[in-house]
Amino acid sequence: MVETAGVVGRGSIRNHEVVSKMIDFDQMIDNYLFRESKPKTVGRYYPSEIGSCLRKMWYTYKVPKEIEPQLKRIFEAGNIVHGFVVDVLKSEKNPHVELLKTEEPFQMKVDDFIISGRIDDIILLKQNGETILVEAKSAKTVEYTREPSPAYLMQLQLYMHHTGIHKGIILYIEKSTLKSKVFNVNYDENIAKDAIERFKKIDECLKQEKIPQAESKHRHGWGWMCGYCQYKEECDKAGKEERKWKQEKNE
Ligand code: SF4
Numbered sequence: 001m002v003e004t005a006g007v008v009g010r011g012s013i014r015n016h017e018v019v020s021k022m023i024d025f026d027q028m029i030d031n032y033l034f035r036e037s038k039p040k041t042v043g044r045y046y047p048s049e050i051g052s053c054l055r056k057m058w059y060t061y062k063v064p065k066e067i068e069p070q071l072k073r074i075f076e077a078g079n080i081v082h083g084f085v086v087d088v089l090k091s092e093k094n095p096h097v098e099l100l101k102t103e104e105p106f107q108m109k110v111d112d113f114i115i116s117g118r119i120d121d122i123i124l125l126k127q128n129g130e131t132i133l134v135e136a137k138s139a140k141t142v143e144y145t146r147e148p149s150p151a152y153l154m155q156l157q158l159y160m161h162h163t164g165i166h167k168g169i170i171l172y173i174e175k176s177t178l179k180s181k182v183f184n185v186n187y188d189e190n191i192a193k194d195a196i197e198r199f200k201k202i203d204e205c206l207k208q209e210k211i212p213q214a215e216s217k218h219r220h221g222w223g224w225m226c227g228y229c230q231y232k233e234e235c236d237k238a239g240k241e242e243r244k245w246k247q248e249k250n251e
Pocket of ligand 1: 053
């Protein structure tokens with residue numbers, strides 16, 4: 001008979017402890033997710049990054065760092081959730097929706113650079129024949145999400161702008177419960193153009209070796225990004241040097 005931890009004697013619990021030391025599953029996950037990260041190429045940019053701090057984006061090109069294992073797990077959890085979304089969308093049990101494409105490659109040429117990414121899903125609503133772009137995002141909780149993140153909106157607007165499909169949804173899925181929240185998004189040319197301008201700006205900064213402004217430190221509601229930023233140390237140091245240089249200039 002198999003004994004169950006928690007209802008057996010102390011000796012058995014010790015046995016379980018021995019087993020848990022033999023199988024370090026966290027380490028196994030990290031091994032599984034490990035792959036050499038390739039340095040990014042200036043001139044190739046990603047829609048998923050353009051709504052976040054431009055200085056952070058600049059650092060990812062100029063000072064490439066290995067993605068921390070914890071972050072890789074979060075990305076992988078997002079992939080797993082997206083796989084589930086695809087299963088739901090293509091299921092015969094949901095005949096009112098047809099999954100037209102998934103992980104659809106996206107490429108857009110602007111000036112002399114390329115914007116490259118993947119559109120999560122494209123679906124057809126059979127009821128009215130409407131085609132809709134889907135951007136699926138995993139979240140810790142959906143309960144308090146009142147509106148979609150501006151960064152996700154910018155990404156989706158860019159896809160809408162380039163594909164000509166002017167209806168979209170941002171679909172949040174709660175990782176631990178699979179509860180969802182859906183936000184309808186209509187095309188807004190201004191947001192898409194704003195995204196393109198941001199790509200132009202980062203391209204110029206990278207090619208001319210100019211560091212962009214520390215956006216998240218200065219924009220209202222963006223400060224939380226600095227708490228998760230891998231480049232906080234470099235950014236703070238650059239800020240001190242900037243202040244010193246400005247003071248010296250005024251003297
Ligand atoms: S610390 Fe904040 S402002 Fe600086 S690069 Fe990171 S996110 Fe941007």
